[in-house]
Structures are given as structure tokens and as C-alpha cells.
Amino acid sequence: MTFTIKPVKIALDMMKKRKPIIVQQIDKNGGKKMLNNRVSVIEVLGEESRKTGAFTRGNVLEPYPAECIAAAAEDAGFEVEVIQIGASSDEEIVARIIGFNPFCVGMTTFTYSVAHAQKLAKMITSALPNVIVVAGGYHPSLSPETVLEESEIDFCVIGEGEITFCELLSETMSDQNWAKIKGIAYKIDGKTIITEPRERVRDLDILPWAKRSECYLKAAGHFGPAYPSLDHQVAVAEVSCSRGCHGVCTFCVSSVMMNDRHGIKPGSECSVTLRSPQNVAKEMRHLLSTFGVNLCYLTDLTFNHSVKRVKAICQALIDEGLHFGNEMDSVHTSDNMHWYCLAKVGIDEETANLMALAGCSKLGMGVETFTEAQAVAYGKTWRGIDQVRNSLLALDRAGIITRALMVLGAPNESEETVDEIIRGLCQNPVDQVRVSFLTPFPGTRIAGMLDDSEIIEKDWSQWDTDHPVVRCKLSKDELVAARARIGREFYGSPEYKERCCRKIERFPWLRESYRWWADYLHTSKVADIREAIV
Numbered sequence: 001m002t003f004t005i006k007p008v009k010i011a012l013d014m015m016k017k018r019k020p021i022i023v024q025q026i027d028k029n030g031g032k033k034m035l036n037n038r039v040s041v042i043e044v045l046g047e048e049s050r051k052t053g054a055f056t057r058g059n060v061l062e063p064y065p066a067e068c069i070a071a072a073a074e075d076a077g078f079e080v081e082v083i084q085i086g087a088s089s090d091e092e093i094v095a096r097i098i099g100f101n102p103f104c105v106g107m108t109t110f111t112y113s114v115a116h117a118q119k120l121a122k123m124i125t126s127a128l129p130n131v132i133v134v135a136g137g138y139h140p141s142l143s144p145e146t147v148l149e150e151s152e153i154d155f156c157v158i159g160e161g162e163i164t165f166c167e168l169l170s171e172t173m174s175d176q177n178w179a180k181i182k183g184i185a186y187k188i189d190g191k192t193i194i195t196e197p198r199e200r201v202r203d204l205d206i207l208p209w210a211k212r213s214e215c216y217l218k219a220a221g222h223f224g225p226a227y228p229s230l231d232h233q234v235a236v237a238e239v240s241c242s243r244g245c246h247g248v249c250t251f252c253v254s255s256v257m258m259n260d261r262h263g264i265k266p267g268s269e270c271s272v273t274l275r276s277p278q279n280v281a282k283e284m285r286h287l288l289s290t291f292g293v294n295l296c297y298l299t300d301l302t303f304n305h306s307v308k309r310v311k312a313i314c315q316a317l318i319d320e321g322l323h324f325g326n327e328m329d330s331v332h333t334s335d336n337m338h339w340y341c342l343a344k345v346g347i348d349e350e351t352a353n354l355m356a357l358a359g360c361s362k363l364g365m366g367v368e369t370f371t372e373a374q375a376v377a378y379g380k381t382w383r384g385i386d387q388v389r390n391s392l393l394a395l396d397r398a399g400i401i402t403r404a405l406m407v408l409g410a411p412n413e414s415e416e417t418v419d420e421i422i423r424g425l426c427q428n429p430v431d432q433v434r435v436s437f438l439t440p441f442p443g444t445r446i447a448g449m450l451d452d453s454e455i456i457e458k459d460w461s462q463w464d465t466d467h468p469v470v471r472c473k474l475s476k477d478e479l480v481a482a483r484a485r486i487g488r489e490f491y492g493s494p495e496y497k498e499r500c501c502r503k504i505e506r507f508p509w510l511r512e513s514y515r516w517w518a519d520y521l522h523t524s525k526v527a528d529i530r531e532a533i534v
């Protein structure tokens with residue numbers, strides 16, 4: 001039996017410089033045998049991604065997008081490892097990849113980590129000159145040109161990645177006719193080729209469950225007033241019930257990535273795709289029984305895009321027995337699944353009570369501002385501050401911890417508008433605030449509304465919503481000081497202390513959560529509410 005070695009002669013600018021890779025043997029009868037089917041997928045986020053704050057990042061979670069991609073590639077017959085960089089050095093990461101010796105390395109890339117991804121690609125391809133490097137996620141989908149520019153990254157996968165990535169891997173094994181793969185970008189003779197948009201997966205149940213690692217689930221944590229509190233979080237997982245969003249908020253990436261880049265009209269019916277509630281409940285059951293996961297972060301951008309849908313998911317979780325019994329039972333938090341979700345303004349008491357019954361213990365609401373004019377400018381759908389207040393009240397009365405997601409740094413931002421945010425937080429039942437700086441990510445509507453002179457931060461590694469980027473009436477330092485003032489004056493306010501005290505009286509099982517939170521606020525020198533948490 002003789003073998004013909006079929007090298008991967010990929011006619012890409014980059015590849016010319018690199019020796020072809022041997023991936024397949026073809027015997028004389030044309031029978032194919034894979035020599036190397038190993039794929040590494042890295043979440044390119046550094047040590048900073050594990051730093052949390054009382055009014056900034058509140059979660060350290062598993063590399064979920066990479067795990068979704070890995071599960072699909074595994075289903076397609078590839079051997080896949082998922083790498084979360086965490087505290088490891090780039091040298092350690094590269095050494096690990098050399099050890100695994102994949103033919104392809106995939107990278108989840110945010111705008112603030114694109115330079116890091118390009119640096120890693122350079123290090124990896126100089127160690128493994130014939131490896132193929134593929135970037136996916138937010139920034140490669142928004143601006144593939146800037147990812148491929150002067151970098152060793154060969155391909156960008158645009159938008160939803162499972163199907164596209166598997167086709168790309170398989171094409172590497174066969175004719176390497178890249179142009180026929182929808183939803184990718186690559187460079188030929190210095191020119192970036194972007195192929196036809198990929199259709200979105202209509203029924204998300206066809207996709208495999210994310211490829212989980214116990215170590216990433218156990219290392220994950222939800223900081224802030226949470227139930228279970230950090231000390232009682234056995235393991236934390238991300239779960240998607242849907243993808244996309246009907247909203248067209250000017251600063252949000254999702255509408256660009258999940259609609260425009262897939263040829264879908266923003267706000268149209270098919271901009272949101274769904275998993276069946278039973279599929280979600282089964283996966284949560286699997287996470288609880290297999291890894292002891294007792295807190296889930298639902299990644300849906302707008303969990304409450306349809307009340308009917310919320311009720312169906314809650315019923316499925318209750319039917320699956322994922323949340324039962326009395327909250328005061330000592331084993332309640334380890335035997336039950338609790339979850340955090342993201343929602344838009346507009347939740348009534350009946351829905352909030354059902355969500356609490358189904359295990360929802362905390363919710364992040366996209367309030368963004370307490371000024372209706374600014375809400376309209378951001379493309380938010382809520383109208384009248386009462387709608388915000390009533391939604392937060394409904395959640396509060398159901399015992400759900402409320403987290404207000406606020407945006408700071410709009411062009412008209414001033415000390416007066418900052419005062420308005422603080423007043424809004426003190427006057428409405430908000431238990432935690434997340435302040436993000438307005439960041440005009442490439443391709444977003446807001447990016448099209450601002451001219452270059454209004455961008456005060458050109459270094460993309462600062463584009464993580466934790467650093468001021470847009471010019472306004474306050475300087476960068478004044479904006480950072482304003483964010484700290486929001487935290488200090490809100491959490492230090494008599495209204496807030498009273499609120500925490502009243503929340504524990506009504507929902508005594510939250511005492512431990514607020515005790516943890518009071519210590520956290522104290523150690524991070526934001527406010528001292530410990531006397532309120534007796």
C-alpha cells in the first residue's frame with residue numbers, strides 16, 4: 001500500500017512564508033486518513049479580565065464562546081482543547097500549544113484584546129510555522145481587516161462561528177477553496193476578501209452543548225451581592241437560551257454582529273434565535289449533577305424579549321426540579337440552580353415572581369441612563385422613568401437582586417448628568433450598579449455618529465468599557481473620578497443602607513450575600529454599610 005502525502009497548499013499571503021502542513025494521507029484507493037486533527041481554541045483575555053470592581057466588572061467566567069466553538073469542532077471529528085489564559089504568561093500558553101501540536105489555533109478576540117491575539121499568533125506561528133490561525137468573536141466580526149492587517153492571523157470567522165469554523169477546518173483537509181466558505185475573511189495579495197454572509201442557525205437545539213472544563217467552572221465567580229454568595233458558589237457556568245437581540249441600541253455590538261454580518265434586518269423577527277426551554281433545562285441539570293454548578297450566568301442579551309418565552313423557560317426549569325424547597329434550608333444553595341440574567345426595562349410582578357420561583361436570584365437591567373432624552377439617543381425602548389422604577393420594584397418585591405447597567409461618557413456628560421445618575425440609583429430599588437464607559441466599538445451605530453475628533457482614546461487595548469474613550473464635557477480623569485463618585489455616593493447613601501437592611505428583613509436568606517458584599521465594599525474602600533447588615 002503506497003501513500004500520497006497531500007500538503008495544505010493554502011494560497012494565502014501569509015502561508016507563502018510558511019511551509020505547508022501535512023494533515024492527511026491518501027492511499028492508492030483514494031482512502032483518506034487524518035494525520036493531525038488537533039485544534040486549540042484560546043479565549044484571548046489577559047490577567048486584567050479577572051479583576052472585578054464594586055461598580056465595574058462583576059464576573060469572572062469560563063471561556064464560553066470558545067467552548068461553544070470547541071464543542072462543534074469536536075462533533076465534527078476534531079480533537080479540541082480550550083485554553084483560558086487567566087494568569088498564565090504568553091510563553092506558558094505557547095508552550096502548552098506546542099505540546100498539543102494542533103494544525104489550527106482558534107482565538108476568541110475582543111476589541112481590547114486584538115493586539116494580544118496578534119502577538120500570540122506571531123509567537124505561535126514562529127514556534128509552529130505551519131499552524132493555521134483563525135480569529136473569531138466580536139472584533140474579528142466587526143472589523144476583520146484590522147485583525148488580518150500585518151498579523152499572522154490567517155482567517156477571521158464572522159459572527160456566529162460553529163458552522164463556519166467546522167467548514168473551514170474541513171476545507172483545510174480538502175480542496176482549500178476558501179472562497180466558497182461563507183462568513184470568513186482572509187487576505188490574498190494584500191487584499192482582504194470577505195465572503196458571503198453566513199446564515200444564522202435558526203434552531204439552536206441543533207448545536208452541541210458547550211465543551212465544559214471543571215477547572216474553568218470552579219474558577220469562575222459572580223462577585224457583588226449575589227445568591228448564592230461567592231463563598232457558596234460551588235461552580236458557575238454560562239448558558240445561552242437565545243442569541244441576538246431585537247434591540248438596536250446605538251452602542252451595542254450585537255445588532256451588528258448577529259444581524260448585519262448575517263444579512264439580517266436589525267430588529268426583525270429572525271434577529272433572535274432560540275433554544276427550546278427543555279434543552280436549556282436539561283443542560284442546567286447536567287451542569288448541576290456533573291459539576292455541582294449552582295449558579296448560571298445566562299448570556300442572553302435580553303432574557304425578557306418575550307414574556308411568553310420567559311414563562312416557558314421558567315416552567316421548564318421548575319419541571320426539571322432545578323429550583324425547589326425552602327431558601328432557608330442549609331443545603332438549598334448547593335442542591336438548587338440559581339441564575340443571573342440580562343434584561344431590558346419592562347418586567348411585571350407576575351413575571352418577576354415566576355422568575356424567582358424558577359431560581360432567578362439576580363438580574364442585570366439595561367437602564368443605561370435615568371434621563372429619557374439620553375435613553376432615546378441610545379436607542380433604548382423604555383419611556384418614562386416610572387417604567388424603569390416599576391420594573392425594578394417588581395424584581396425587588398420578588399426577592400431578586402437588581403443590578404443597573406449604566407453608561408457613562410456620552411458627549412453631553414457633565415457633573416450635573418452624573419448627579420442625575422446618582423439620584424436615579426438612590427431613588428430606585430437598585431442593589432448594585434455596573435458603570436460602563438460609552439465605547440463606539442467598530443461597526444456600531446454610535447461609531448458612525450461620532451467623528452474622529454470625538455475619540456479621545458486611540459489605543460484599542462483600552463476599549464474595554466472600563467476606560468473613557470469618547471470626548472465629553474469632562475476630561476478622562478474627571479470621568480474616572482465621576483465613576484468612583486457614583487459608586488461612593490450611591491453605596492454610601494442612607495437610602496442604600498436602608499435598602500440593604502430592608503431587603504434582608506424581607507428575604508433573610510440573602511443575609512450571607514449582603515454580609516459578603518458589605519465586606520467587599522469596605523475592603524475596596526467604596527463604602528461602609530456593615531452596620532446595616534446586622
Ligand code: B12
Nearest residue numbers: 049057065106107108110111136137138157160161253254
Ligand atoms: C456574556 C458576556 C460577558 C460575560 C462572559 C464573557 C465571555 N465568557 O466571553 C462577562 C460578564 C464575563 C463579560 C465580560 C466582558 N465583556 Co462582555 N459580553 C457578554 C455578552 C452579554 C454575551 C456574549 C456571549 O457570551 N454570547 C454567547 C456566545 C455563545 O456567543 P458569542 O460570544 O458571540 O460567540 C460566538 C461568536 O462570537 C463566535 N466566536 C466567539 N469566539 C470565537 C472563536 C473562534 C475561533 C471562532 C471561529 C468563532 C468564535 O462563535 C461563537 C458561537 O457562535 C456580550 C453582549 C453581546 N452583544 O454579545 C458582551 C460583550 C461581548 N462584552 C463586551 C465587553 C467589552 C466585555 C468586557 C471587556 C467588559 C469589562 N470591561 O469587563 C469583559 C471582557 C471579558 C472578561 N472576562 O473580562 C463587549 C465586547 C465588544 C468588543 N468589540 O470587544 C460586548 C459585545 C458587549 C458590548 N459592549 O457590546 N462579558
